[in-house]
Amino acid sequence: MKLISWNVNGLRAVLGKDGFAWLAEQNPDFLGLQEIKVSEKDAPKGLYELGFSQIDLNSAARAGYSGVASLAKFKSETSKALFFPDDEGRVLQHRFGDVVLFNIYFPNGQKDEARLAYKMEFYAKFLAYARSLAEQGLGVIFCGDVNTAHREIDLANPKANSKTSGFLPIERAWLDEVEAAGFVDTFRAVHGELRDAYSWWSYRFNARAKNVGWRIDYFFISA
Incomplete structure:
Protein backbone atom coordinates (compact mmCIF):
# COMPACT_ATOMS: atom_id res chain seq x y z
CA MET A 1 0.00 0.00 0.00
CA LYS A 2 1.36 3.41 -0.99
CA LEU A 3 0.51 6.43 1.18
CA ILE A 4 1.35 10.04 0.29
CA SER A 5 0.97 13.23 2.33
CA TRP A 6 1.14 16.79 0.97
CA ASN A 7 0.48 20.25 2.36
CA VAL A 8 -1.00 21.88 -0.73
CA ASN A 9 -1.41 25.37 0.79
CA GLY A 10 -4.58 25.97 -1.20
CA LEU A 11 -6.35 23.19 -3.10
CA ARG A 12 -7.90 25.38 -5.78
CA ALA A 13 -4.56 26.77 -6.87
CA VAL A 14 -3.01 23.31 -7.15
CA LEU A 15 -5.90 21.98 -9.21
CA GLY A 16 -5.79 25.07 -11.41
CA LYS A 17 -2.12 24.46 -12.20
CA ASP A 18 -2.66 20.75 -12.93
CA GLY A 19 -0.67 20.12 -9.78
CA PHE A 20 -1.85 16.51 -9.50
CA ALA A 21 -0.44 15.39 -12.86
CA TRP A 22 2.05 13.20 -11.00
CA LEU A 23 -0.71 11.01 -9.53
CA ALA A 24 -0.94 8.74 -12.57
CA GLU A 25 2.69 7.71 -12.20
CA GLN A 26 2.78 7.46 -8.41
CA ASN A 27 -0.65 5.79 -8.12
CA PRO A 28 -1.06 6.06 -4.32
CA ASP A 29 -3.69 4.13 -2.41
CA PHE A 30 -4.08 7.05 -0.01
CA LEU A 31 -3.42 10.75 -0.39
CA GLY A 32 -3.59 13.01 2.65
CA LEU A 33 -3.81 16.72 1.88
CA GLN A 34 -3.39 19.52 4.39
CA GLU A 35 -4.17 23.24 4.33
CA ILE A 36 -6.75 22.78 1.59
CA LYS A 37 -8.50 26.08 2.44
CA VAL A 38 -11.88 24.96 1.10
CA SER A 39 -15.01 23.64 2.78
CA GLU A 40 -16.97 20.49 2.15
CA LYS A 41 -19.70 22.61 0.57
CA ASP A 42 -17.52 24.41 -1.97
CA ALA A 43 -14.85 21.79 -2.67
CA PRO A 44 -13.78 22.05 -6.32
CA LYS A 45 -15.14 19.45 -8.72
CA GLY A 46 -11.62 18.47 -9.75
CA LEU A 47 -11.02 16.91 -6.35
CA TYR A 48 -13.54 14.22 -7.21
CA GLU A 49 -11.95 13.48 -10.58
CA LEU A 50 -8.58 12.25 -9.31
CA GLY A 51 -9.45 8.56 -9.31
CA PHE A 52 -10.20 7.86 -5.65
CA SER A 53 -13.26 5.97 -4.42
CA GLN A 54 -13.51 7.56 -0.96
CA ILE A 55 -12.99 11.27 -0.35
CA ASP A 56 -13.36 12.90 3.06
CA LEU A 57 -12.90 16.54 4.05
CA ASN A 58 -12.68 18.37 7.35
CA SER A 59 -12.81 22.12 6.93
CA ALA A 60 -12.30 24.98 9.36
CA ALA A 61 -15.15 27.08 10.66
CA ARG A 62 -13.21 30.08 9.36
CA ALA A 63 -13.49 30.32 5.57
CA GLY A 64 -10.32 29.95 3.52
CA TYR A 65 -8.26 28.60 6.41
CA SER A 66 -6.64 25.28 7.27
CA GLY A 67 -8.61 22.11 6.44
CA VAL A 68 -7.63 18.57 5.46
CA ALA A 69 -8.78 16.13 2.80
CA SER A 70 -8.19 12.38 2.54
CA LEU A 71 -8.47 10.54 -0.76
CA ALA A 72 -8.41 6.74 -0.69
CA LYS A 73 -8.87 3.72 -2.92
CA PHE A 74 -10.13 1.67 0.01
CA LYS A 75 -13.04 2.01 2.40
CA SER A 76 -12.57 3.17 5.97
CA GLU A 77 -14.60 4.36 8.92
CA THR A 78 -13.86 8.06 9.04
CA SER A 79 -14.18 10.56 11.86
CA LYS A 80 -12.86 13.97 12.75
CA ALA A 81 -10.78 14.72 15.84
CA LEU A 82 -11.84 12.58 18.79
CA PHE A 83 -9.20 13.96 21.15
CA PHE A 84 -9.43 17.74 20.73
CA PRO A 85 -12.03 20.38 19.74
CA ASP A 86 -11.44 20.80 16.02
CA ASP A 87 -13.11 23.90 14.64
CA GLU A 88 -9.93 24.54 12.64
CA GLY A 89 -10.40 21.43 10.48
CA ARG A 90 -7.12 19.74 11.34
CA VAL A 91 -7.81 16.02 11.66
CA LEU A 92 -9.25 13.10 9.74
CA GLN A 93 -9.10 9.66 11.35
CA HIS A 94 -9.56 6.52 9.27
CA ARG A 95 -10.10 3.03 10.68
CA PHE A 96 -9.72 0.03 8.41
CA GLY A 97 -9.31 -3.40 9.97
CA ASP A 98 -6.85 -3.18 12.83
CA VAL A 99 -5.22 0.00 11.54
CA VAL A 100 -5.95 3.63 12.37
CA LEU A 101 -4.59 6.21 9.94
CA PHE A 102 -4.53 9.93 10.74
CA ASN A 103 -4.22 12.79 8.28
CA ILE A 104 -3.35 15.87 10.34
CA TYR A 105 -2.48 19.50 9.81
Whole structure:
Protein backbone atom coordinates (compact mmCIF):
# COMPACT_ATOMS: atom_id res chain seq x y z
CA MET A 1 0.00 0.00 0.00
CA LYS A 2 1.36 3.41 -0.99
CA LEU A 3 0.51 6.43 1.18
CA ILE A 4 1.35 10.04 0.29
CA SER A 5 0.97 13.23 2.33
CA TRP A 6 1.14 16.79 0.97
CA ASN A 7 0.48 20.25 2.36
CA VAL A 8 -1.00 21.88 -0.73
CA ASN A 9 -1.41 25.37 0.79
CA GLY A 10 -4.58 25.97 -1.20
CA LEU A 11 -6.35 23.19 -3.10
CA ARG A 12 -7.90 25.38 -5.78
CA ALA A 13 -4.56 26.77 -6.87
CA VAL A 14 -3.01 23.31 -7.15
CA LEU A 15 -5.90 21.98 -9.21
CA GLY A 16 -5.79 25.07 -11.41
CA LYS A 17 -2.12 24.46 -12.20
CA ASP A 18 -2.66 20.75 -12.93
CA GLY A 19 -0.67 20.12 -9.78
CA PHE A 20 -1.85 16.51 -9.50
CA ALA A 21 -0.44 15.39 -12.86
CA TRP A 22 2.05 13.20 -11.00
CA LEU A 23 -0.71 11.01 -9.53
CA ALA A 24 -0.94 8.74 -12.57
CA GLU A 25 2.69 7.71 -12.20
CA GLN A 26 2.78 7.46 -8.41
CA ASN A 27 -0.65 5.79 -8.12
CA PRO A 28 -1.06 6.06 -4.32
CA ASP A 29 -3.69 4.13 -2.41
CA PHE A 30 -4.08 7.05 -0.01
CA LEU A 31 -3.42 10.75 -0.39
CA GLY A 32 -3.59 13.01 2.65
CA LEU A 33 -3.81 16.72 1.88
CA GLN A 34 -3.39 19.52 4.39
CA GLU A 35 -4.17 23.24 4.33
CA ILE A 36 -6.75 22.78 1.59
CA LYS A 37 -8.50 26.08 2.44
CA VAL A 38 -11.88 24.96 1.10
CA SER A 39 -15.01 23.64 2.78
CA GLU A 40 -16.97 20.49 2.15
CA LYS A 41 -19.70 22.61 0.57
CA ASP A 42 -17.52 24.41 -1.97
CA ALA A 43 -14.85 21.79 -2.67
CA PRO A 44 -13.78 22.05 -6.32
CA LYS A 45 -15.14 19.45 -8.72
CA GLY A 46 -11.62 18.47 -9.75
CA LEU A 47 -11.02 16.91 -6.35
CA TYR A 48 -13.54 14.22 -7.21
CA GLU A 49 -11.95 13.48 -10.58
CA LEU A 50 -8.58 12.25 -9.31
CA GLY A 51 -9.45 8.56 -9.31
CA PHE A 52 -10.20 7.86 -5.65
CA SER A 53 -13.26 5.97 -4.42
CA GLN A 54 -13.51 7.56 -0.96
CA ILE A 55 -12.99 11.27 -0.35
CA ASP A 56 -13.36 12.90 3.06
CA LEU A 57 -12.90 16.54 4.05
CA ASN A 58 -12.68 18.37 7.35
CA SER A 59 -12.81 22.12 6.93
CA ALA A 60 -12.30 24.98 9.36
CA ALA A 61 -15.15 27.08 10.66
CA ARG A 62 -13.21 30.08 9.36
CA ALA A 63 -13.49 30.32 5.57
CA GLY A 64 -10.32 29.95 3.52
CA TYR A 65 -8.26 28.60 6.41
CA SER A 66 -6.64 25.28 7.27
CA GLY A 67 -8.61 22.11 6.44
CA VAL A 68 -7.63 18.57 5.46
CA ALA A 69 -8.78 16.13 2.80
CA SER A 70 -8.19 12.38 2.54
CA LEU A 71 -8.47 10.54 -0.76
CA ALA A 72 -8.41 6.74 -0.69
CA LYS A 73 -8.87 3.72 -2.92
CA PHE A 74 -10.13 1.67 0.01
CA LYS A 75 -13.04 2.01 2.40
CA SER A 76 -12.57 3.17 5.97
CA GLU A 77 -14.60 4.36 8.92
CA THR A 78 -13.86 8.06 9.04
CA SER A 79 -14.18 10.56 11.86
CA LYS A 80 -12.86 13.97 12.75
CA ALA A 81 -10.78 14.72 15.84
CA LEU A 82 -11.84 12.58 18.79
CA PHE A 83 -9.20 13.96 21.15
CA PHE A 84 -9.43 17.74 20.73
CA PRO A 85 -12.03 20.38 19.74
CA ASP A 86 -11.44 20.80 16.02
CA ASP A 87 -13.11 23.90 14.64
CA GLU A 88 -9.93 24.54 12.64
CA GLY A 89 -10.40 21.43 10.48
CA ARG A 90 -7.12 19.74 11.34
CA VAL A 91 -7.81 16.02 11.66
CA LEU A 92 -9.25 13.10 9.74
CA GLN A 93 -9.10 9.66 11.35
CA HIS A 94 -9.56 6.52 9.27
CA ARG A 95 -10.10 3.03 10.68
CA PHE A 96 -9.72 0.03 8.41
CA GLY A 97 -9.31 -3.40 9.97
CA ASP A 98 -6.85 -3.18 12.83
CA VAL A 99 -5.22 0.00 11.54
CA VAL A 100 -5.95 3.63 12.37
CA LEU A 101 -4.59 6.21 9.94
CA PHE A 102 -4.53 9.93 10.74
CA ASN A 103 -4.22 12.79 8.28
CA ILE A 104 -3.35 15.87 10.34
CA TYR A 105 -2.48 19.50 9.81
CA PHE A 106 -0.83 20.25 13.16
CA PRO A 107 -1.01 23.85 14.46
CA ASN A 108 1.70 26.40 13.77
CA GLY A 109 3.07 28.07 16.89
CA GLN A 110 3.67 31.32 14.98
CA LYS A 111 5.09 34.19 17.05
CA ASP A 112 2.23 34.15 19.51
CA GLU A 113 2.47 32.58 22.97
CA ALA A 114 -1.23 31.69 22.90
CA ARG A 115 -0.85 29.83 19.60
CA LEU A 116 2.23 28.03 20.86
CA ALA A 117 0.28 26.93 23.93
CA TYR A 118 -2.54 25.74 21.65
CA LYS A 119 -0.05 23.82 19.53
CA MET A 120 1.52 22.11 22.53
CA GLU A 121 -1.88 21.17 23.97
CA PHE A 122 -2.88 19.71 20.61
CA TYR A 123 0.42 17.78 20.49
CA ALA A 124 -0.04 16.37 23.99
CA LYS A 125 -3.63 15.29 23.54
CA PHE A 126 -2.97 13.72 20.17
CA LEU A 127 -0.01 11.69 21.43
CA ALA A 128 -1.98 10.46 24.44
CA TYR A 129 -4.78 9.38 22.11
CA ALA A 130 -2.44 7.71 19.62
CA ARG A 131 -0.70 5.83 22.43
CA SER A 132 -4.03 4.62 23.77
CA LEU A 133 -4.89 3.18 20.36
CA ALA A 134 -1.52 1.47 20.05
CA GLU A 135 -1.91 0.03 23.56
CA GLN A 136 -5.18 -1.54 22.40
CA GLY A 137 -3.18 -3.48 19.81
CA LEU A 138 -4.11 -1.31 16.84
CA GLY A 139 -1.60 -0.29 14.21
CA VAL A 140 -1.30 3.49 14.18
CA ILE A 141 -0.09 5.64 11.31
CA PHE A 142 -0.11 9.40 11.32
CA CYS A 143 0.95 11.67 8.53
CA GLY A 144 0.85 15.33 7.70
CA ASP A 145 2.37 18.70 8.38
CA VAL A 146 3.67 18.55 11.95
CA ASN A 147 5.02 22.12 11.78
CA THR A 148 8.21 21.22 13.66
CA ALA A 149 11.66 20.17 12.50
CA HIS A 150 12.96 17.52 14.88
CA ARG A 151 16.74 17.62 14.70
CA GLU A 152 19.41 19.98 13.40
CA ILE A 153 19.73 17.92 10.22
CA ASP A 154 16.04 18.58 9.54
CA LEU A 155 16.51 22.22 8.58
CA ALA A 156 19.11 24.23 6.72
CA ASN A 157 19.77 26.87 9.39
CA PRO A 158 19.27 25.34 12.84
CA LYS A 159 21.25 27.91 14.83
CA ALA A 160 19.50 30.88 13.25
CA ASN A 161 16.11 29.31 14.01
CA SER A 162 16.74 28.04 17.54
CA LYS A 163 14.27 30.59 18.95
CA THR A 164 11.76 30.30 16.11
CA SER A 165 8.52 28.35 16.47
CA GLY A 166 8.92 25.17 14.52
CA PHE A 167 12.33 24.51 16.05
CA LEU A 168 11.88 25.47 19.69
CA PRO A 169 13.23 23.04 22.30
CA ILE A 170 9.72 22.41 23.67
CA GLU A 171 8.42 21.51 20.20
CA ARG A 172 11.38 19.27 19.39
CA ALA A 173 11.02 17.56 22.77
CA TRP A 174 7.52 16.49 21.78
CA LEU A 175 8.93 14.66 18.78
CA ASP A 176 11.36 12.96 21.17
CA GLU A 177 8.28 11.83 23.13
CA VAL A 178 6.66 10.53 19.96
CA GLU A 179 9.66 8.32 19.26
CA ALA A 180 9.96 7.27 22.92
CA ALA A 181 6.33 6.15 22.72
CA GLY A 182 7.31 3.69 20.00
CA PHE A 183 6.41 5.61 16.85
CA VAL A 184 8.91 5.47 14.00
CA ASP A 185 9.80 8.37 11.72
CA THR A 186 9.64 6.45 8.45
CA PHE A 187 11.84 8.89 6.53
CA ARG A 188 14.71 8.48 8.97
CA ALA A 189 14.12 4.73 9.16
CA VAL A 190 14.70 4.50 5.41
CA HIS A 191 17.18 7.31 4.77
CA GLY A 192 19.14 7.43 8.02
CA GLU A 193 21.13 10.63 8.51
CA LEU A 194 20.46 12.00 5.03
CA ARG A 195 20.85 15.77 5.00
CA ASP A 196 19.44 18.53 2.81
CA ALA A 197 16.10 16.69 2.54
CA TYR A 198 13.30 19.14 3.20
CA SER A 199 9.55 19.40 2.72
CA TRP A 200 8.95 23.14 3.15
CA TRP A 201 10.71 26.25 1.87
CA SER A 202 9.94 29.91 2.43
CA TYR A 203 8.68 31.88 -0.55
CA ARG A 204 11.29 34.51 0.28
CA PHE A 205 14.93 34.82 -0.75
CA ASN A 206 14.70 32.16 -3.48
CA ALA A 207 14.80 29.58 -0.67
CA ARG A 208 13.56 26.61 -2.68
CA ALA A 209 16.06 27.05 -5.50
CA LYS A 210 18.81 27.28 -2.89
CA ASN A 211 17.30 24.37 -0.91
CA VAL A 212 17.17 26.39 2.28
CA GLY A 213 14.31 24.45 3.81
CA TRP A 214 12.78 22.56 6.70
CA ARG A 215 11.60 18.95 7.05
CA ILE A 216 8.33 19.45 8.91
CA ASP A 217 6.12 16.86 7.16
CA TYR A 218 6.19 13.28 8.42
CA PHE A 219 4.87 9.76 8.41
CA PHE A 220 5.05 8.04 11.79
CA ILE A 221 4.05 4.42 12.33
CA SER A 222 3.68 2.38 15.49
CA ALA A 223 6.48 -0.12 15.93
